[in-house]
Amino acid sequence: xxxxxxxxxxxxxxxxxxxxxxxxxxxxxxxxxxxxxxxxxxxxxxxxxxxxxxxxxxxxxxxxxxxxxxxxxxxxxxxxxxxxxxxxxxxxxxxxxxxxxxxxxxxxxxxxxxxxxxxxxxxxxxxxxxxxxxxxxxxxxxxxxxxxxxxxxxxxxxxxxxxxxxxxxxxxxxxxxxxxxxxxxxxxxxxxxxxxxxxxxxxxxxxxxxxxxxxxxxxxxxxxxxxxxxxxxxxxxxxxxxxxxxxxxxxxxxxxxxxxxxxxxxxxxxxxxxxxxxxxxxxxxxxxxxxxxxxxxxxxxxxxxxxxxxxxxxxxxxxxxxxxxxxxxxxxxxxxxxxxxxxxxxxxxxxxxxxxxxxxxxxxxxxxxxxxxxxxxxxxxxxxxxxxxxxxxxxxxxxxxxxxxxxxxxxxxxxxxxxxxxxxxxxxxxxxxxxxxxxxxxxxxxxxxxxxxxxxxxxxxxxxxx
Ligand code: SF4
Ligand code: SF4
Numbered sequence: 001x002x003x004x005x006x007x008x009x010x011x012x013x014x015x016x017x018x019x020x021x022x023x024x025x026x027x028x029x030x031x032x033x034x035x036x037x038x039x040x041x042x043x044x045x046x047x048x049x050x051x052x053x054x055x056x057x058x059x060x061x062x063x064x065x066x067x068x069x070x071x072x073x074x075x076x077x078x079x080x081x082x083x084x085x086x087x088x089x090x091x092x093x094x095x096x097x098x099x100x101x102x103x104x105x106x107x108x109x110x111x112x113x114x115x116x117x118x119x120x121x122x123x124x125x126x127x128x129x130x131x132x133x134x135x136x137x138x139x140x141x142x143x144x145x146x147x148x149x150x151x152x153x154x155x156x157x158x159x160x161x162x163x164x165x166x167x168x169x170x171x172x173x174x175x176x177x178x179x180x181x182x183x184x185x186x187x188x189x190x191x192x193x194x195x196x197x198x199x200x201x202x203x204x205x206x207x208x209x210x211x212x213x214x215x216x217x218x219x220x221x222x223x224x225x226x227x228x229x230x231x232x233x234x235x236x237x238x239x240x241x242x243x244x245x246x247x248x249x250x251x252x253x254x255x256x257x258x259x260x261x262x263x264x265x266x267x268x269x270x271x272x273x274x275x276x277x278x279x280x281x282x283x284x285x286x287x288x289x290x291x292x293x294x295x296x297x298x299x300x301x302x303x304x305x306x307x308x309x310x311x312x313x314x315x316x317x318x319x320x321x322x323x324x325x326x327x328x329x330x331x332x333x334x335x336x337x338x339x340x341x342x343x344x345x346x347x348x349x350x351x352x353x354x355x356x357x358x359x360x361x362x363x364x365x366x367x368x369x370x371x372x373x374x375x376x377x378x379x380x381x382x383x384x385x386x387x388x389x390x391x392x393x394x395x396x397x398x399x400x401x402x403x404x405x406x407x408x409x410x411x412x413x414x415x416x417x418x419x420x421x422x423x424x425x426x427x428x429x430x431x432x433x434x435x436x437x438x439x440x441x442x443x444x445x446x447x448x449x450x451x452x453x454x455x456x457x458x459x460x461x462x463x464x465x466x
Contacts, residue, residue: 035299172206
């Protein structure tokens, strides 16, 4: 976002804070965050983590409520199974999700990053809390890293790394529980390991990845790797709500000198907002891609404002326009446009879900064939069929010719039993008495039954002599 403050330049954008002038990593030691927003985020994180860990255990109709098995192309969202045949459903769901993200970001900025992103929750609310508990304050952490390898340092570091490894192992299991389901994961414990080497390999591999992410990569996941973070430049506009420094009120910044009349702005240059920032930026420079909206600088600045008896909110949730023009405007033409597109996509998605059938059958006349006059007053057509199971349950379908009257005879004895997301295919003859046929091309109606329940209807055409 453009920085309109007369006091601030854009030179800070030429440098990436996480890398020093020698090209080496700047390791950040953010001060422990405390305050109004942090407490609320902590409670929110507790609820979010509880839901995240409960997710794989929730079941609906005997199947997981959530499953993201990309390898076998089985996805279940809120109990709705999305199989390989649901390309419309999958496409619309992905498109709706993306438009929702664009709309949400245009209005609320990176609220998701600060409050609900698993990376932020685990890093700020779990791993860093462990770090503060074992290694002490940010200053003590810094001193410990510089100190020689004494017994005390070895104990602290090994304890921290062990706890980090354990938490990474738990997160790896959680991720795999969402991918393969808790039942599969349980097999590693209850059955010989040699039978589940690939799954066990997945647990070990993901444990290593999460350990790397939370013990080493940390803020760089948000500032360098995350594509959502990279897109902020195009998703945000001057009306988006972000964590922002009120330069109209804060500038000109100046240190506070007791017993001196103050003509400067409210920023007293204490740098507390920088000290708490987990991505090492100075929010007073304006909105930056590195800002994950964690609210730590809001709390830090509010604390200082309380101390110097100035109103809170020098750093707060605000849009650029609300600061520069005093104008709060969340509903802009851009937001309305996104909302309309999203409403249309959700309507289409609702229609696809409501009209979705448990099976999808295709029945085409065998290539190169027309009809067979049986000489007994009936005509037959040869078809090839495919029946897809669009559920996560086994189905034993029955194909019934509804109209006109006739018979269906399968070539051979195909097993129509459909595995979850499975397919059955083969050939069949449809035979219809000539008395039922009025023209050369007749519509024939089929239904697919599961027991007595009709689960699909479809039509095809039947050729007969003139
Ligand atoms: S914490 Fe507030 S007063 Fe201190 S430097 Fe940051 S913006 Fe200025
Ligand atoms: S600038 Fe403030 S909100 Fe943004 S990452 Fe730093 S501390 Fe968090």
